[in-house]
Amino acid sequence: MRINIRALFFCLSLSLTAQTVQQLESTARERLAAKDANGALAAYQKLAELIPKSATYQDEIGFLLAATNRSQQAIPHFQRATELDPQSGQAWYHLGVALALTKQTNSAVTALQKAVALAPGQADYRDRLALAWATLGDSYQQQRRYKNARDSYSQALKLNPNNDLARNSYGNALVRSGDPGAGLKEFRSILAHDPQNLQVQVNVGFAYIASGDFKAAIKHLSALTRDHPKDAGAHYDLGIAYKQTDDLPHAATELERAIELDPSLAEAHYSLALTYIDAPDKAIEQLRAAVAQRPDYNDAWFTLGTTLQQQGDTQGAIEALRKSVALDGLNAAAWNNLGLLLRRSGDAAGSAEAFAKAAEIRKAEELEKEKKLKQGSRN
Numbered sequence: 001m002r003i004n005i006r007a008l009f010f011c012l013s014l015s016l017t018a019q020t021v022q023q024l025e026s027t028a029r030e031r032l033a034a035k036d037a038n039g040a041l042a043a044y045q046k047l048a049e050l051i052p053k054s055a056t057y058q059d060e061i062g063f064l065l066a067a068t069n070r071s072q073q074a075i076p077h078f079q080r081a082t083e084l085d086p087q088s089g090q091a092w093y094h095l096g097v098a099l100a101l102t103k104q105t106n107s108a109v110t111a112l113q114k115a116v117a118l119a120p121g122q123a124d125y126r127d128r129l130a131l132a133w134a135t136l137g138d139s140y141q142q143q144r145r146y147k148n149a150r151d152s153y154s155q156a157l158k159l160n161p162n163n164d165l166a167r168n169s170y171g172n173a174l175v176r177s178g179d180p181g182a183g184l185k186e187f188r189s190i191l192a193h194d195p196q197n198l199q200v201q202v203n204v205g206f207a208y209i210a211s212g213d214f215k216a217a218i219k220h221l222s223a224l225t226r227d228h229p230k231d232a233g234a235h236y237d238l239g240i241a242y243k244q245t246d247d248l249p250h251a252a253t254e255l256e257r258a259i260e261l262d263p264s265l266a267e268a269h270y271s272l273a274l275t276y277i278d279a280p281d282k283a284i285e286q287l288r289a290a291v292a293q294r295p296d297y298n299d300a301w302f303t304l305g306t307t308l309q310q311q312g313d314t315q316g317a318i319e320a321l322r323k324s325v326a327l328d329g330l331n332a333a334a335w336n337n338l339g340l341l342l343r344r345s346g347d348a349a350g351s352a353e354a355f356a357k358a359a360e361i362r363k364a365e366e367l368e369k370e371k372k373l374k375q376g377s378r379n
Contacts, residue, residue: 020050021047024043024044024046024047025047027040027043028044037067038064038068040064041064041065041068044057044060044061044064045061048061055080055082055085055088056081056085058077058078058084059078059081059091061077062074062075062076062077062095066094066098066101071101072102074094075095075098078094078095082114087118089114089115089118089119089122089125090115092111092114092115093111093112093115093125093128096111096112096114096128096129096132097128100135105132105135105139106136108132108135109129109133112125112129112132113129115128116129126159126160127160130155130156130160130163130166131156133152133153133155133156133166134152134153134163134165134166134169137149137152137153137170137173140152140173141169141176144176146176147177150170150173150177153167153169153173154170164190164194164197164200167186167190168190168199168203170186171183171184171185171190171200171203172203175203175207176210180207180210180211181211183207184204184207184211187203187204191204198224198228198231198234199233201224201234202224202233202234202237204220205237205241206237208220208241209240214241214244217237217238218245221234221238222238225254232259232262232268235254235255235258235261238254239251239252239258239271240271242254243255243271243274243275248275251275252272252275255271255272255275259289263289263293264293265293266289266291266293266294266297269286269290269293270286270297270299270300270303272286273285273286273287273290273300274303280307283307284304284308284311287300287303287304291304291323296327298324298327301320301321301323301324302320302324302328302331304320305319305320305321305323305324305337306321308320309321309340309341314344317337317341318338318341318342318345321341322338325338325357329357331361332362332365333358335354335355335361336354336358339353339354
Protein backbone atom coordinates (compact mmCIF):
# COMPACT_ATOMS: atom_id res chain seq x y z
CA MET A 1 0.00 0.00 0.00
CA ARG A 2 1.41 3.37 -1.03
CA ILE A 3 1.43 6.04 1.71
CA ASN A 4 0.64 9.65 0.74
CA ILE A 5 3.41 11.41 2.64
CA ARG A 6 2.04 14.89 1.92
CA ALA A 7 -1.40 14.01 3.30
CA LEU A 8 0.21 12.39 6.36
CA PHE A 9 2.23 15.48 7.15
CA PHE A 10 -0.89 17.64 6.68
CA CYS A 11 -2.85 15.52 9.16
CA LEU A 12 0.01 15.59 11.66
CA SER A 13 0.24 19.36 11.27
CA LEU A 14 -3.48 19.76 11.95
CA SER A 15 -3.20 17.51 14.98
CA LEU A 16 -0.27 19.46 16.38
CA THR A 17 -2.05 22.79 15.72
CA ALA A 18 -5.18 21.56 17.49
CA GLN A 19 -3.10 20.42 20.47
CA THR A 20 -1.27 23.77 20.59
CA VAL A 21 -4.53 25.70 20.38
CA GLN A 22 -6.02 23.62 23.18
CA GLN A 23 -2.96 24.18 25.35
CA LEU A 24 -2.87 27.93 24.68
CA GLU A 25 -6.59 28.32 25.39
CA SER A 26 -6.10 26.45 28.65
CA THR A 27 -3.17 28.75 29.51
CA ALA A 28 -5.26 31.83 28.71
CA ARG A 29 -8.06 30.65 31.02
CA GLU A 30 -5.59 29.88 33.81
CA ARG A 31 -3.94 33.30 33.48
CA LEU A 32 -7.33 35.02 33.53
CA ALA A 33 -8.35 33.06 36.64
CA ALA A 34 -5.10 34.19 38.26
CA LYS A 35 -5.87 37.81 37.19
CA ASP A 36 -2.72 37.82 35.06
CA ALA A 37 -4.00 39.93 32.16
CA ASN A 38 -0.62 40.18 30.43
CA GLY A 39 -0.10 36.42 30.61
CA ALA A 40 -3.55 35.82 29.10
CA LEU A 41 -2.86 38.46 26.45
CA ALA A 42 0.36 36.70 25.41
CA ALA A 43 -1.53 33.42 25.04
CA TYR A 44 -4.26 34.98 22.89
CA GLN A 45 -1.69 36.74 20.72
CA LYS A 46 -0.08 33.36 19.97
CA LEU A 47 -3.52 31.90 19.24
CA ALA A 48 -4.23 34.74 16.80
CA GLU A 49 -0.98 33.96 14.99
CA LEU A 50 -2.03 30.32 14.63
CA ILE A 51 -5.60 31.14 13.56
CA PRO A 52 -5.51 34.66 12.10
CA LYS A 53 -9.14 34.57 10.95
CA SER A 54 -10.57 34.06 14.42
CA ALA A 55 -12.78 37.00 15.43
CA THR A 56 -12.92 35.63 18.98
CA TYR A 57 -9.16 35.82 19.50
CA GLN A 58 -8.99 39.34 18.08
CA ASP A 59 -11.79 40.40 20.40
CA GLU A 60 -10.06 38.83 23.41
CA ILE A 61 -6.79 40.60 22.58
CA GLY A 62 -8.60 43.92 22.28
CA PHE A 63 -10.47 43.34 25.54
CA LEU A 64 -7.27 42.60 27.46
CA LEU A 65 -5.48 45.60 25.98
CA ALA A 66 -8.40 47.86 26.95
CA ALA A 67 -8.56 46.31 30.42
CA THR A 68 -4.91 47.22 30.94
CA ASN A 69 -5.45 50.87 29.93
CA ARG A 70 -4.37 50.45 26.32
CA SER A 71 -7.66 51.28 24.62
CA GLN A 72 -6.05 52.94 21.60
CA GLN A 73 -4.03 49.79 20.90
CA ALA A 74 -7.17 47.69 21.40
CA ILE A 75 -9.20 49.42 18.68
CA PRO A 76 -7.53 47.77 15.62
CA HIS A 77 -8.17 44.33 17.16
CA PHE A 78 -11.84 45.09 17.77
CA GLN A 79 -12.11 46.46 14.25
CA ARG A 80 -10.54 43.28 12.89
CA ALA A 81 -12.97 41.19 14.95
CA THR A 82 -15.95 43.03 13.44
CA GLU A 83 -14.51 42.51 9.95
CA LEU A 84 -14.08 38.78 10.55
CA ASP A 85 -17.51 38.43 12.17
CA PRO A 86 -19.81 41.37 11.35
CA GLN A 87 -22.63 39.67 13.31
CA SER A 88 -20.75 39.74 16.62
CA GLY A 89 -22.64 42.18 18.83
CA GLN A 90 -19.97 41.74 21.50
CA ALA A 91 -17.16 42.81 19.17
CA TRP A 92 -19.11 45.88 18.06
CA TYR A 93 -19.86 46.70 21.70
CA HIS A 94 -16.22 46.39 22.73
CA LEU A 95 -15.18 48.54 19.76
CA GLY A 96 -17.71 51.20 20.73
CA VAL A 97 -16.53 51.28 24.33
CA ALA A 98 -12.87 51.59 23.29
CA LEU A 99 -13.71 54.40 20.86
CA ALA A 100 -15.65 56.20 23.58
CA LEU A 101 -12.75 55.87 26.01
CA THR A 102 -10.42 57.45 23.45
CA LYS A 103 -12.84 60.37 22.85
CA GLN A 104 -13.83 59.21 19.35
CA THR A 105 -17.48 59.69 20.23
CA ASN A 106 -19.06 59.83 16.76
CA SER A 107 -17.45 56.54 15.79
CA ALA A 108 -18.36 55.09 19.19
CA VAL A 109 -22.04 55.84 18.60
CA THR A 110 -21.94 54.13 15.20
CA ALA A 111 -20.31 50.98 16.62
CA LEU A 112 -22.65 50.83 19.60
CA GLN A 113 -25.70 51.26 17.38
CA LYS A 114 -24.61 48.13 15.51
CA ALA A 115 -24.13 46.28 18.80
CA VAL A 116 -27.64 47.19 19.97
CA ALA A 117 -29.15 46.26 16.60
CA LEU A 118 -27.49 42.82 16.78
CA ALA A 119 -28.34 42.23 20.45
CA PRO A 120 -31.30 44.48 21.38
CA GLY A 121 -31.90 42.55 24.60
CA GLN A 122 -28.51 43.45 26.05
CA ALA A 123 -29.13 46.19 28.61
CA ASP A 124 -25.40 46.95 28.87
CA TYR A 125 -25.25 47.70 25.17
CA ARG A 126 -28.22 50.08 25.33
CA ASP A 127 -26.90 51.82 28.44
CA ARG A 128 -23.49 52.33 26.87
CA LEU A 129 -25.05 53.65 23.66
CA ALA A 130 -27.16 56.07 25.72
CA LEU A 131 -24.01 57.26 27.49
CA ALA A 132 -22.23 57.74 24.15
CA TRP A 133 -25.14 59.81 22.80
CA ALA A 134 -25.08 61.94 25.97
CA THR A 135 -21.31 62.39 25.68
CA LEU A 136 -21.74 63.45 22.07
CA GLY A 137 -24.36 65.95 23.24
CA ASP A 138 -21.90 67.34 25.80
CA SER A 139 -19.32 67.78 23.05
CA TYR A 140 -21.80 69.67 20.87
CA GLN A 141 -22.78 71.87 23.83
CA GLN A 142 -19.14 72.82 24.36
CA GLN A 143 -18.93 73.78 20.68
CA ARG A 144 -22.19 75.79 21.02
CA ARG A 145 -23.82 73.54 18.42
CA TYR A 146 -27.01 73.44 20.43
CA LYS A 147 -29.33 71.89 17.83
CA ASN A 148 -26.92 68.99 17.39
CA ALA A 149 -26.65 68.69 21.16
CA ARG A 150 -30.44 68.64 21.50
CA ASP A 151 -30.75 65.81 18.97
CA SER A 152 -28.00 63.77 20.64
CA TYR A 153 -29.54 64.07 24.11
CA SER A 154 -32.91 63.10 22.64
CA GLN A 155 -31.38 59.85 21.38
CA ALA A 156 -29.81 59.21 24.79
CA LEU A 157 -33.16 59.66 26.54
CA LYS A 158 -34.94 57.30 24.15
CA LEU A 159 -32.57 54.59 25.34
CA ASN A 160 -32.55 55.63 29.01
CA PRO A 161 -35.46 57.90 29.98
CA ASN A 162 -34.41 57.85 33.65
CA ASN A 163 -31.11 59.65 33.11
CA ASP A 164 -31.79 62.98 34.81
CA LEU A 165 -28.31 64.29 34.00
CA ALA A 166 -28.94 63.82 30.28
CA ARG A 167 -32.47 65.23 30.62
CA ASN A 168 -31.16 68.37 32.33
CA SER A 169 -28.57 68.80 29.57
CA TYR A 170 -31.32 68.20 26.99
CA GLY A 171 -33.40 70.95 28.58
CA ASN A 172 -30.42 73.29 28.50
CA ALA A 173 -29.83 72.52 24.81
CA LEU A 174 -33.51 73.15 24.04
CA VAL A 175 -33.35 76.55 25.74
CA ARG A 176 -30.14 77.53 23.96
CA SER A 177 -31.44 76.36 20.58
CA GLY A 178 -34.44 78.67 20.88
CA ASP A 179 -37.16 76.60 22.57
CA PRO A 180 -37.21 77.68 26.24
CA GLY A 181 -40.76 76.37 26.74
CA ALA A 182 -39.71 72.84 25.85
CA GLY A 183 -36.62 73.19 28.04
CA LEU A 184 -38.75 74.32 30.97
CA LYS A 185 -40.93 71.25 30.51
CA GLU A 186 -37.88 68.97 30.79
CA PHE A 187 -36.63 70.75 33.91
CA ARG A 188 -40.02 70.46 35.57
CA SER A 189 -40.22 66.75 34.78
CA ILE A 190 -37.00 66.27 36.79
CA LEU A 191 -38.17 68.46 39.67
CA ALA A 192 -41.40 66.45 39.88
CA HIS A 193 -39.43 63.59 41.47
CA ASP A 194 -36.30 65.48 42.56
CA PRO A 195 -37.52 68.87 43.83
CA GLN A 196 -34.24 69.68 45.62
CA ASN A 197 -32.10 69.45 42.48
CA LEU A 198 -30.38 72.84 42.67
CA GLN A 199 -28.83 72.81 39.21
CA VAL A 200 -32.20 72.12 37.62
CA GLN A 201 -33.81 74.84 39.73
CA VAL A 202 -31.20 77.31 38.47
CA ASN A 203 -31.91 76.19 34.91
CA VAL A 204 -35.60 76.96 35.40
CA GLY A 205 -34.59 80.58 36.03
CA PHE A 206 -32.38 80.46 32.94
CA ALA A 207 -35.36 79.24 30.88
CA TYR A 208 -37.52 82.12 32.15
CA ILE A 209 -34.81 84.58 31.08
CA ALA A 210 -34.55 82.99 27.63
CA SER A 211 -38.31 83.21 27.19
CA GLY A 212 -38.30 86.92 28.12
CA ASP A 213 -40.28 86.43 31.32
CA PHE A 214 -37.88 88.44 33.48
CA LYS A 215 -40.43 89.02 36.23
CA ALA A 216 -40.83 85.26 36.74
CA ALA A 217 -37.04 84.81 36.51
CA ILE A 218 -36.36 87.43 39.19
CA LYS A 219 -39.02 86.00 41.51
CA HIS A 220 -37.77 82.42 41.08
CA LEU A 221 -34.06 83.20 41.31
CA SER A 222 -34.44 85.61 44.23
CA ALA A 223 -36.07 82.83 46.25
CA LEU A 224 -33.35 80.45 45.12
CA THR A 225 -30.50 82.75 46.21
CA ARG A 226 -32.15 83.22 49.59
CA ASP A 227 -32.31 79.45 50.07
CA HIS A 228 -28.88 78.85 48.52
CA PRO A 229 -26.84 82.03 49.09
CA LYS A 230 -23.57 80.38 48.06
CA ASP A 231 -24.65 79.20 44.60
CA ALA A 232 -22.77 81.29 42.05
CA GLY A 233 -24.93 80.19 39.13
CA ALA A 234 -28.14 81.37 40.77
CA HIS A 235 -26.63 84.79 41.56
CA TYR A 236 -25.28 85.06 38.00
CA ASP A 237 -28.64 84.30 36.38
CA LEU A 238 -30.41 86.68 38.76
CA GLY A 239 -27.91 89.37 37.78
CA ILE A 240 -28.66 88.75 34.11
CA ALA A 241 -32.41 88.95 34.76
CA TYR A 242 -31.99 92.30 36.52
CA LYS A 243 -29.73 93.56 33.73
CA GLN A 244 -32.36 92.66 31.13
CA THR A 245 -34.83 94.91 32.97
CA ASP A 246 -32.23 97.74 33.09
CA ASP A 247 -31.99 97.47 36.87
CA LEU A 248 -28.22 97.89 36.77
CA PRO A 249 -27.60 98.43 40.51
CA HIS A 250 -29.27 95.13 41.43
CA ALA A 251 -27.62 93.44 38.46
CA ALA A 252 -24.17 94.61 39.58
CA THR A 253 -24.80 93.42 43.14
CA GLU A 254 -25.75 89.91 42.00
CA LEU A 255 -22.95 89.62 39.44
CA GLU A 256 -20.37 90.80 41.98
CA ARG A 257 -21.64 88.14 44.37
CA ALA A 258 -21.39 85.48 41.65
CA ILE A 259 -17.77 86.45 40.97
CA GLU A 260 -16.98 86.47 44.67
CA LEU A 261 -18.26 82.90 44.89
CA ASP A 262 -16.68 81.76 41.60
CA PRO A 263 -14.01 84.05 40.07
CA SER A 264 -13.69 81.73 37.04
CA LEU A 265 -17.09 82.80 35.64
CA ALA A 266 -15.91 84.69 32.56
CA GLU A 267 -19.48 85.55 31.53
CA ALA A 268 -20.11 87.11 34.95
CA HIS A 269 -17.03 89.34 34.60
CA TYR A 270 -18.18 90.40 31.13
CA SER A 271 -21.78 91.07 32.16
CA LEU A 272 -20.63 92.99 35.23
CA ALA A 273 -18.45 95.20 33.03
CA LEU A 274 -21.54 96.14 31.02
CA THR A 275 -23.25 97.42 34.18
CA TYR A 276 -20.39 99.84 34.89
CA ILE A 277 -21.52 102.42 32.34
CA ASP A 278 -20.25 105.31 34.46
CA ALA A 279 -17.09 103.57 35.67
CA PRO A 280 -14.91 102.69 32.66
CA ASP A 281 -11.90 101.77 34.78
CA LYS A 282 -13.95 99.16 36.65
CA ALA A 283 -15.41 97.93 33.35
CA ILE A 284 -11.93 97.49 31.87
CA GLU A 285 -10.83 95.57 34.96
CA GLN A 286 -13.73 93.15 34.58
CA LEU A 287 -13.22 92.75 30.83
CA ARG A 288 -9.56 91.88 31.39
CA ALA A 289 -10.66 89.35 33.99
CA ALA A 290 -13.11 87.85 31.48
CA VAL A 291 -10.49 87.29 28.77
CA ALA A 292 -8.00 86.03 31.35
CA GLN A 293 -10.49 83.31 32.27
CA ARG A 294 -11.51 82.64 28.65
CA PRO A 295 -8.92 83.74 26.08
CA ASP A 296 -11.30 82.94 23.18
CA TYR A 297 -14.03 85.27 24.51
CA ASN A 298 -14.45 87.38 21.41
CA ASP A 299 -17.24 89.65 22.70
CA ALA A 300 -15.09 90.55 25.70
CA TRP A 301 -12.05 91.32 23.52
CA PHE A 302 -14.15 93.53 21.22
CA THR A 303 -15.77 95.41 24.11
CA LEU A 304 -12.40 95.78 25.83
CA GLY A 305 -10.93 97.23 22.64
CA THR A 306 -13.74 99.76 22.15
CA THR A 307 -13.69 100.75 25.84
CA LEU A 308 -9.92 101.29 25.78
CA GLN A 309 -10.35 103.26 22.56
CA GLN A 310 -12.87 105.55 24.27
CA GLN A 311 -10.43 106.02 27.16
CA GLY A 312 -7.62 107.03 24.83
CA ASP A 313 -5.48 103.91 25.32
CA THR A 314 -4.61 103.47 21.64
CA GLN A 315 -2.04 100.71 22.01
CA GLY A 316 -4.16 98.70 24.44
CA ALA A 317 -7.18 99.05 22.16
CA ILE A 318 -5.16 97.90 19.13
CA GLU A 319 -3.99 94.80 20.97
CA ALA A 320 -7.52 93.93 22.10
CA LEU A 321 -9.06 94.49 18.67
CA ARG A 322 -6.36 92.42 17.00
CA LYS A 323 -7.38 89.60 19.32
CA SER A 324 -11.01 90.19 18.38
CA VAL A 325 -10.51 90.03 14.60
CA ALA A 326 -8.28 86.98 15.01
CA LEU A 327 -11.20 85.23 16.71
CA ASP A 328 -13.87 86.60 14.38
CA GLY A 329 -12.57 87.88 11.09
CA LEU A 330 -16.06 88.87 9.89
CA ASN A 331 -16.72 91.67 12.40
CA ALA A 332 -16.71 94.80 10.25
CA ALA A 333 -16.96 97.12 13.25
CA ALA A 334 -13.86 95.60 14.83
CA TRP A 335 -11.88 95.97 11.59
CA ASN A 336 -13.07 99.56 11.16
CA ASN A 337 -12.15 100.54 14.73
CA LEU A 338 -8.80 98.84 14.31
CA GLY A 339 -8.23 100.83 11.11
CA LEU A 340 -8.95 104.10 12.93
CA LEU A 341 -6.56 103.23 15.73
CA LEU A 342 -3.77 102.10 13.40
CA ARG A 343 -4.08 105.33 11.42
CA ARG A 344 -3.87 107.28 14.68
CA SER A 345 -0.73 105.36 15.64
CA GLY A 346 0.94 106.10 12.29
CA ASP A 347 0.55 102.64 10.69
CA ALA A 348 -0.85 103.74 7.33
CA ALA A 349 -0.45 100.35 5.63
CA GLY A 350 -2.05 98.46 8.50
CA SER A 351 -4.86 101.01 8.66
CA ALA A 352 -5.59 100.73 4.93
CA GLU A 353 -5.66 96.92 5.18
CA ALA A 354 -8.10 97.01 8.12
CA PHE A 355 -10.41 99.52 6.38
CA ALA A 356 -10.35 97.40 3.22
CA LYS A 357 -11.29 94.34 5.21
CA ALA A 358 -14.19 96.19 6.87
CA ALA A 359 -15.43 97.42 3.46
CA GLU A 360 -15.16 93.91 2.00
CA ILE A 361 -17.25 92.44 4.83
CA ARG A 362 -19.91 95.14 4.58
CA LYS A 363 -20.17 94.68 0.83
CA ALA A 364 -20.64 90.94 1.29
CA GLU A 365 -23.31 91.59 3.93
CA GLU A 366 -25.17 93.96 1.60
CA LEU A 367 -25.07 91.44 -1.24
CA GLU A 368 -26.43 88.77 1.08
CA LYS A 369 -29.28 91.07 2.15
CA GLU A 370 -30.13 91.83 -1.49
CA LYS A 371 -30.10 88.12 -2.29
CA LYS A 372 -32.52 87.36 0.54
CA LEU A 373 -34.81 90.23 -0.47
CA LYS A 374 -34.95 88.94 -4.05
CA GLN A 375 -35.65 85.41 -2.85
CA GLY A 376 -38.41 86.75 -0.60
CA SER A 377 -40.03 88.70 -3.42
CA ARG A 378 -40.09 85.59 -5.62
CA ASN A 379 -41.79 83.62 -2.86
